[in-house]
Amino acid sequence: MAxxxxxxATRIYPRxxxxxxxxxxxxxxxxxxxVLVGPSGCGKSTSLRMLAGLEEVDTGAIRIGDRxxxxxxxxxxxxxxxxxxxxxxxxxxVEQNMGFAxxxxxxxxxxxxxxxxEAAAILDLSDYLQRRPRALSGGxxxxxxxxxxxxxxxxxxxxxxxxxxxxxxxxxQTRTQIAQLQRRLGTTTVYVxxxxxxxxxxxxxVAVLKDGLLQQCDTxxxxxxxxxxxxxxxxxxxxxxxLVTGPAVDGGVRLGSAVLPVPRDRxxxxxxGTGSVTVGFRPECLEAAxxxxxFPVVVDVVEQLGSDxxxxxxxxxxxxxxxxxSSDVVVRVEPRSAPPVGAxxxxxxxxxxxxxxDPASQARxx
Amino acid sequence: xxxxSQSPTQALVAAPAPATPPAQRPPARRRRRLSQNRxxxxxxxxxxxxxxxxxxxxxxxxxxxSLHRTSLSxxxxxxxxxxxxYRNLLQSExxxxxxxxxxxxxxxxxxxxxxxxxxLAHLLNYKLRGRTFFRTVMLMPxxxxxxxxxLVFAQLFGRDYGLINTxxxxxxxxxxxxxxxxxxxxxxxxxxxxWRWTGYNALxxxxxxxxxxxxxxxxxxxxxxxxxxxxxxxxVPSLRPTILFTIVVSTIGAVQLFGEPLLFAGNGTTSGGSSxxxxxxxxxxxxxxxxxxxxxxxxxxxxxxxxxILLVVGLNAVIGRLRARADR
Numbered sequence: 001m002a003x004x005x006x007x008x009a010t011r012i013y014p015r016x017x018x019x020x021x022x023x024x025x026x027x028x029x030x031x032x033x034x035v036l037v038g039p040s041g042c043g044k045s046t047s048l049r050m051l052a053g054l055e056e057v058d059t060g061a062i063r064i065g066d067r068x069x070x071x072x073x074x075x076x077x078x079x080x081x082x083x084x085x086x087x088x089x090x091x092x093x094v095e096q097n098m099g100f101a102x103x104x105x106x107x108x109x110x111x112x113x114x115x116x117x118e119a120a121a122i123l124d125l126s127d128y129l130q131r132r133p134r135a136l137s138g139g140x141x142x143x144x145x146x147x148x149x150x151x152x153x154x155x156x157x158x159x160x161x162x163x164x165x166x167x168x169x170x171x172x173q174t175r176t177q178i179a180q181l182q183r184r185l186g187t188t189t190v191y192v193x194x195x196x197x198x199x200x201x202x203x204x205x206v207a208v209l210k211d212g213l214l215q216q217c218d219t220x221x222x223x224x225x226x227x228x229x230x231x232x233x234x235x236x237x238x239x240x241x242x243l244v245t246g247p248a249v250d251g252g253v254r255l256g257s258a259v260l261p262v263p264r265d266r267x268x269x270x271x272x273g274t275g276s277v278t279v280g281f282r283p284e285c286l287e288a289a290x291x292x293x294x295f296p297v298v299v300d301v302v303e304q305l306g307s308d309x310x311x312x313x314x315x316x317x318x319x320x321x322x323x324x325x326s327s328d329v330v331v332r333v334e335p336r337s338a339p340p341v342g343a344x345x346x347x348x349x350x351x352x353x354x355x356x357x358d359p360a361s362q363a364r365x366x
Numbered sequence: 367x368x369x370x371s372q373s374p375t376q377a378l379v380a381a382p383a384p385a386t387p388p389a390q391r392p393p394a395r396r397r398r399r400l401s402q403n404r405x406x407x408x409x410x411x412x413x414x415x416x417x418x419x420x421x422x423x424x425x426x427x428x429x430x431x432s433l434h435r436t437s438l439s440x441x442x443x444x445x446x447x448x449x450x451x452y453r454n455l456l457q458s459e460x461x462x463x464x465x466x467x468x469x470x471x472x473x474x475x476x477x478x479x480x481x482x483x484x485x486l487a488h489l490l491n492y493k494l495r496g497r498t499f500f501r502t503v504m505l506m507p508x509x510x511x512x513x514x515x516x517l518v519f520a521q522l523f524g525r526d527y528g529l530i531n532t533x534x535x536x537x538x539x540x541x542x543x544x545x546x547x548x549x550x551x552x553x554x555x556x557x558x559x560x561w562r563w564t565g566y567n568a569l570x571x572x573x574x575x576x577x578x579x580x581x582x583x584x585x586x587x588x589x590x591x592x593x594x595x596x597x598x599x600x601x602v603p604s605l606r607p608t609i610l611f612t613i614v615v616s617t618i619g620a621v622q623l624f625g626e627p628l629l630f631a632g633n634g635t636t637s638g639g640s641s642x643x644x645x646x647x648x649x650x651x652x653x654x655x656x657x658x659x660x661x662x663x664x665x666x667x668x669x670x671x672x673x674x675i676l677l678v679v680g681l682n683a684v685i686g687r688l689r690a691r692a693d694r
Contacts, residue, residue, distance in 0.1 A: 052584075052588060053587075053588075054584050054587070054588075073587075074584075074587050074588045075587065075588065075589070075590035075591075079588065080588065081584075081585070081588050083581045083584070083585060084581075085579065085581050087579065087581035087582050087584065087585035088585075089582065089585075089586075089599065089600065089603070090603075090604070091603035091604070091606075100586075100589050100591075100599070101588075101589035101590055104589060104590045104591055104595060105590060148585075148589075
């Protein structure tokens, strides 16, 4: 068991200008489940591979526990990795696959068999030990890949999108199983995914990356409630937060003909540079209001999920104003009383649901 | 394909089905399927026509000739002798000598050739500067004519002025009369074969290596496998089907070995050295047919070579099948 520390770790691929990972500072506690999340090309996989030793660290350092592993080969780092493709050895049986690292380490046959059997029992693979990967289902292969990591009892587990090759239902199942398993083993885990739902449901803490830069690292709840900038606000949460930019006027931000109230001091600080301000509301933080109150939107699509209904709406034509992500405003409503498509609905922000960002720096203003 | 398969289907649909009595159905269906696939057959026909004319017919004709006592000048006018040629062949010391030589030269050439090819492919698989250049160079021996290469190597292995003997002398070793000794001549011929085919096999291995996913190597690296262990536990098992294929191809080539031993002495005699020390089956066949004019006997040898190849390839297939079954 150990902590993992990135200290200003940077990776610049040969013949590229921009670093793939730029001065990453991150400390992962002993036994913590940390998820690296971000859109493709954000540097999350590169960060993981730097920790694994599969990618060079150009500047900065990486520590596992107290050891500086920046220049150690992968085998000396006491880590185990689960790959997206699982990377199982096709000519070896499940048992041989799981025991390969132990065999290379010169551990005795009986001991290997015992540890493999133990891991197989945890992962419900005991009946498949003599099979080859080819004869297993996708979910079983995934578990073998997990088992290969478990038997080594390493200091750190590294997982690179291990669920992305499973179908949707199995993914949700396996997601909880992996999270449970990690809590049970208590092994420090770094998990890479592009799926923010996975990140939120699995991680003790989630680190959001974009363009090689760490945007924010916090617990799922804190990320959701207090996103550090407009990118994190839009990335975390499904459906995404509504972000709208408009000119700052007395008492709020103008959206077309209506004015959305924003507290005076936050408005002043957010609009100091540009004269405009970005505001964000989560879909569940908008509520229906009486006509004339708040701002009007036209319903385009109604998404019925049973427990919730989401209205995909737009600001009326000629009334749009300047917007950040899309002209859509998504609203959660009671599923039984959803308005019909084409209806005009007046909305206002629920108290405490307002996020304010500076349009120039994109940073959160409190 | 689309056009070919669509129009008959439409015809099928249009045909009045209920009028056909049930008893006549199977033959009608067969005829229909034949006409349905007629374009398919038409497209593959040219290959089979050429194959029939230039492979199957000569092949069967050789079998027919091998049952006759007949001479080169009058192939069709031979007398039927049944299996006598085969009996003679099996009792002939020349045949067993040639078979033994073919086997030893084959082993001397094939084994180092394939081992070196795997090694070279492994090196070429690294990100080297000028990789394309090296890959092209590898294929050049294969593009060289056998005659030219053999004559050059015959010079190198020459007794009096050969470069190799000069080099041996320079480091204080004795000269070797490469051509006259059994092992030395067979070794020299194996060197020519190896030189010519190593690059070719290396490229085949290289192609197979490039289809091995990189993550397997990364997983092995994290598991603590050194470069050598990665080669042993990832590369070689992944190459197994390819290795089997190259063994089959090289074996066929080895059984048919002809040009190199024919030209090794520099004068194109079919005897394979003064005491037949490097006469291969191919050479023996040529000697029987074109030096001794016993074309029936030569045809018999040709069939014997074919049988040997069949045996070796069959054995390989069985081994491959058994391994595949063990894998499951």
